[in-house]
Amino acid sequence: MVRYVMPLALALLLAACASPQEKCLRDSARELQVIDALIAEQQLVVARGYRVVEKLEPRNELVFCMGDRRRNVGVSFCNETRMTSREEAVAVDMELEQRKLTQLIAKRDALVSSTSRTQAACMALPGPRQ
Secondary structure: HHHHHHHHHHHHHHHHOOOOHHHHHHHHHHHHHHHHHHHHEEEHHHHHHHEEEEEEEEEEEEEEEEEOOOOOOEEEEEEEEEEEEEEEEEEEEEEHHHHHHHHHHHHHHHHHHHHHHHHHHHHHOOOOOO
């Protein structure tokens, strides 16, 4: 049975692999996707007038523990520290945030032209198998 499963699993794994063309197209668009996400986040900050940051805080909880310090039997209570997160609004310099947004948009415009050239070169690579 195992001797039939391994070749089948290998064939499925190879079928799931992307062609060189697909990999090239995906890789060339990755930086543009990151810039787009940063622009969306920056537009939100400018529209709101503040930035939301995540703060991690320790919190003590009383939990059940197995055993105690003297022997390894029974159930007792233990103090356990867990990290919790909460969101906090932070004031921003609106002029600085607007300049950041303008720079990101300019970077995106330059990246679009280079990405389109790269993707045109990717189209010359072997495409998906039929």
